Amino acid sequence: MMKPFFRLLTELSSRKSISRLTGSFAKSRASRGLIPRFAKIYGIPVQDAEKHLSEYASLNDFFTRRLKSGLRPVDTAEHTLVSPVDAAITGMGPIEEGLIVNVKGQDYTVEELLNFSPRTVNYKNGFYFVLYLSPTDYHRIHTPIDGNIIEKEHVPGKVYPVNEFGLRQMRRVLSRNERLITYMQHEGGEVAVVKVGAMNVSSIQYVKPLPNTLQRGDELAYFEFGSTVVLLMESDTFLSRSDLHVGSKVKMGEALGTIQPS
Numbered sequence: 001m002m003k004p005f006f007r008l009l010t011e012l013s014s015r016k017s018i019s020r021l022t023g024s025f026a027k028s029r030a031s032r033g034l035i036p037r038f039a040k041i042y043g044i045p046v047q048d049a050e051k052h053l054s055e056y057a058s059l060n061d062f063f064t065r066r067l068k069s070g071l072r073p074v075d076t077a078e079h080t081l082v083s084p085v086d087a088a089i090t091g092m093g094p095i096e097e098g099l100i101v102n103v104k105g106q107d108y109t110v111e112e113l114l115n116f117s118p119r120t121v122n123y124k125n126g127f128y129f130v131l132y133l134s135p136t137d138y139h140r141i142h143t144p145i146d147g148n149i150i151e152k153e154h155v156p157g158k159v160y161p162v163n164e165f166g167l168r169q170m171r172r173v174l175s176r177n178e179r180l181i182t183y184m185q186h187e188g189g190e191v192a193v194v195k196v197g198a199m200n201v202s203s204i205q206y207v208k209p210l211p212n213t214l215q216r217g218d219e220l221a222y223f224e225f226g227s228t229v230v231l232l233m234e235s236d237t238f239l240s241r242s243d244l245h246v247g248s249k250v251k252m253g254e255a256l257g258t259i260q261p262s
Helices: 002-012 016-027 029-041 059-063 118-123 164-169
Strands: 080-082 087-094 099-103 106-109 127-132 140-142 147-155 179-186 189-196 204-206 219-223 228-233 238-240 255-259
Touching: 016 029, 016 059, 029 059, 087 099, 087 228, 118 189, 179 219, 189 219
Parallel strands: none
Antiparallel strands: 080 255, 087 127, 099 106, 127 228, 140 219, 147 179, 179 189, 189 228, 204 219, 238 255
16 A cells, blocks of 8 residues: 555656755755755765865755766776766666666666657667666766767656666656757767656756767766666667676776677
8 A cells, every 4th residue: 555655645746846946945055054964864975076065055066066086087998888977777788679678677668768769770679777876976977988979859757766666666767757868979889878867856967068079988967966877779789798787886987898899
């Protein structure tokens, strides 16, 4: 009985109006006093932050913080695809005829995830990662490969939680939530970086200015509070690291696998 009850509460609180209210408070100067407590509750390594806690103008300013230079070295090996974020892997594997199978017990279609884009066909038998960012994590999103941005799309949607409860108990949240999709062309083909919004996320923002040509590890976007990145690689273009599995934790700039040159 409790699961349907919590599901109903989550449905009611998934409205963008509620998310905007919490987002507005997090961006206000009134939220500054919560920064030390927030950092302590979530065990955030404040010594890694670019600035001292007292220098952040709001809770949101702290949440979208940059890190000190050099803390996230980017793998420079040839043909490497790197993690765009600090995250836990909550799903990974081959895409099977357009189907992403068993992400916390649920299947997704690439077609739904990419909002029925004509580009869906490129990923029919590709490879995917679902990368979950907890409140503890660094929340800037970086570029996983050297390449050019060839298309961007904003998909409006809900703001369901993308944590364990949300992924297991809510119906296909990754393809129902708000998404910001970036398609990039690289030497071996194409990659889709799907940034998925979540409860209490007021927005997903691209960095400004955003050049069309990016190098591995360049800043791409950032979340205002925790969320998920789904990384899709084109069919027959990617070989994953053999030691990665669901539950593995990765850092931004760490190798996820290799792009197979065309």
